[in-house]
Amino acid sequence: MPAQIDSRRCNRCGRCAQYCPGDIIHPVGGEVVVLYPGECWGCGTCVLECRTGAVTVSLFGAPQAAPAPSRKQATA
Amino acid sequence: MIALRTEHLDVLVVGGGAAGSATALYLAERRPDLVIGIVEKSTLRRGGCTATGIDHWVAAFSHKFFCGGGARRFLPFFRAALTRNRRTDVFELSTVGASVARESYEELMQLERWGIDVRLDDGRFRVVWGAGAPAIWIAGKDFKPTIARRIRAAGCRIWQRTQVVRLFRDANRVTGALAMNVRTGELTAFAARAVVIASGSSTRLWHPAPATGDERAFDLVYSPYNNAEALMAAYGAGAELVATEFACATLAPVGYGCAGISGFLSAGAQLVNGTGEPFARRADARLGERMPRQQTVQACVNELRAGRGPLRLETSAIAAQDLPKILFAWDNEVPLMRQYVEQRGIRLGVDDIDVEPHLALSMAKVATDYHARSSLPGLFAAGDVSGTLPIAVMGAMVGGRRAAAAVDGYLAADTGPLAAFRHGEAADVARSVTLLLDDDAPLLWRDIEREMRDINTRYLGFSRDAAGMQCAAVLLDELAERAEHLRARNPHELMRLHETRALLGLSRIMARTALLRTESRFGHGQFHSRTDYPEMDNERWLQELIVTRDADRDEPQIQTRSCALTLRGLVDLALSAVRVIVSS
The missing domain is CATH 3.50.50.60 (FAD/NAD(P)-binding domain)
Known part of the structure; x- marks a missing residue:
């Protein structure tokens, strides 16, 4: 669920830390760290602000099981 | 220091x-x-x-859009x-x-002057009909x-x-x-x-x-x-508060708290229960899924209580030409929604979305x-x-x-x-704030907030009754005493500490005002569901509960105030009605 920063793609610009509405991402010792992952809303501000595509918010990790078929499909 | x-x-x-x-x-x-x-x-x-x-921009009652x-x-x-x-x-x-929304058009024009794009490329507005109010989509x-x-x-x-x-x-x-x-x-x-x-x-x-x-x-x-x-x-300074007893409830996808499900309902998606029954028409035969949101949530809660869960949103009921509207909305407001459906493997317009009721705010x-x-x-x-x-x-x-x-x-x-x-x-208050910082903080905000949310969810959530709310009031008062010992290890935690204390104070007020309102009500943003008073009671409860702080005892004082139509309200309503009729 919480934002994750790929350090290989991150250019340390700090925009995610600058604009995170929840103050959960902080610059720490030259790196940018998701310091309070349990307080992430999953709003996606960090994803929008990142210029290098280094930040992702994975809502479920790996894809989940296939969804339930719709009622119409089930009765077709 | x-x-x-x-x-x-x-x-x-x-x-x-x-x-x-x-x-x-x-x-x-x-x-x-x-x-x-x-x-x-x-x-x-x-x-x-x-x-x-x-x-979107809600445009209800604005005669320019009718x-x-x-x-x-x-x-x-x-x-x-x-x-x-x-x-x-x-x-x-x-x-x-009515009076607020009547000004909608002028406000939208102001938004455009401030630099927000509110029109399509051809200069026209895109009007969509919401679950109860027309809306203009804005960029x-x-x-x-x-x-x-x-x-x-x-x-x-x-x-x-x-x-x-x-x-x-x-x-x-x-x-x-x-x-x-x-x-x-x-x-x-x-x-x-x-x-x-x-x-x-x-x-x-x-x-x-x-x-x-x-x-x-x-x-x-x-x-x-x-x-x-x-x-x-x-409130602490002495201002009156109102509507403290009400929650606003909504639906969200299971596992992802986000706004946007109302848009699905507006677009024609159907709610179905665990037996595959589209139950909204049973709750409101005329409006179905387009009934007011709080009533929709209550209908969902009733299905779950009756053991007819889980609940699903049938996106196949949405007309093909309306699907782009939903995608447009996601891109404008909920950027991760596309990711949600991709990660769940949901094909919009084909598959269902599992939904659950939330007490949103x-x-x-x-x-x-x-x-x-x-x-x-x-x-x-x-x-x-x-x-x-x-x-x-x-x-x-x-x-x-x-x-x-x-x-x-x-x-x-x-x-x-x-x-x-x-x-x-100011210096005294500042000193008291700095005293909350403690590297060895024995009690942190999260511990108190979790307990507060346990109590609120159990006794002040989707099901309320007198015994439960009395119990909640006592438990929240005890929790407030413990919250006096809250400390923070850094300014970020101090921010959360202040939030938790404020939420706890509001919860204590909610327990008292919700107990007084001996009815259930599902109005616009007013979710108050009492199992001991399941009906709306306009004879007695068409009034607000006003809360002020008794500074001597540090206790909430609660008064009722009628919300009968004022002369100004009547004039606003009449003007809105005339404009709508003339422009239709």
Whole structure:
């Protein structure tokens, strides 16, 4: 669920830390760290602000099981 | 020791979301001579519920947008507002709403002047019909960044990452506030001739789903960073609060707290229960999925209680030509929604989406009059934290403009000396704040907040009854005593500590006011479901519960106030009706 920063793609610009509405991402010792992952809303501000595509918010990790078929499909 | 700075302002705006930003901008345009300060807990660019965008502009009642069928569609609403036994709203929403929404077109034009694109490429508006109100879709993805640039250009003074923790007053009026930088811990005392609260709703009162752990503690439908500090600071200073007993409930995808499901329902998606039955028509034979949102949620809760879960949203019922509207909305407001459906493997228009009911936020507000004035001289409120109609950005814009006009009038009439700001009191409060910092903090905010949300979810959530709420009041009082021992290890935790204490204070009020309201009610943003009083009771309860702080006993005092139609409300309603009829 919480934002994750790929350090290989991150250019340390700090925009995610600058604009995170929840103050959960902080610059720490030259790196940018998701310091309070349990307080992430999953709003996606960090994803929008990142210029290098280094930040992702994975809502479920790996894809989940296939969804339930719709009622119409089930009765077709 | 943390340093205390003092700043002198004409006007302090608390909150840099849509309403606070609109207030500051309108005020700067009206009175460029004033020193206007705006304080935001995150940043102006990404603060508030519209942090990542907003997809629509509610245009209800605006005669400029009505086309054929407008009167036929909305006259029943007007009739309901005038007919006592059909009213579902207790804080005069029907009439205030009509007056607010009547200004919708002018506000939309203002938004366009401020640089927000509100039209399609061919210059036309895109009108969509919502679940109860027509809406204009706006290019809201850049709403906050654009407005933030405007505020800077207007010369407002800006404090970001700054949380207001206390309001100051003298014998007669509000004189300023104490605020803390949530990264550095620096404290600032603001001496201000007027203060506008625009801090949004309070969200972290309940668990997002009935049984969730800390990993989903902030997975809420609306911003978990909007909380009750400023609201409770206003209460602490003596302002009246209203609607503290009501929650606002909504539906969200299972496992992802986000707004946007109402858009599916508006577009024609059907709700089905675990047996595959589309149950909405059973709850409201005429409106089905288009019934008011609070009633929809209650219908869902009833299905789950009857063991007919899980609930699913059948997207195959959406007409193919309406699917792009949903995608458009996602891109404007909920950027991760596409990711959600991809990760779940959901094919929009084919598969179902599992949904669950959420208690999204508290409707508690600073009681304000038509002009955004609170019960305390010098204190005003705008947006969701105010008594005006909570209809997204449009309500925020109207509230902001009214607050700006009211502040202008207040300061123009204020020919006396500046209100006495007591620096000594500010220094005392600042000292008490610094004492909360403790590297070895034995009790942290999360522990208390989890317990508070346990109590609220169990006794003040989807099912309320007298015994449960009495129990909740006792438990919350005990929790408040323990919360006196809360400490924080750094300024970030201190921010959360202030939020938790404010939420706990609001919860204690909610337990008392919800107990008094011996009815159930599912009005516009008014979810109050009592198993011991399951019916709406307009004979007795077409009134508001007004809460003020008894300073001597530090206890809430609760009074009732009728919300019968006022003359102004009647005139507004009549004008709106005439405009709709004429334009249809």
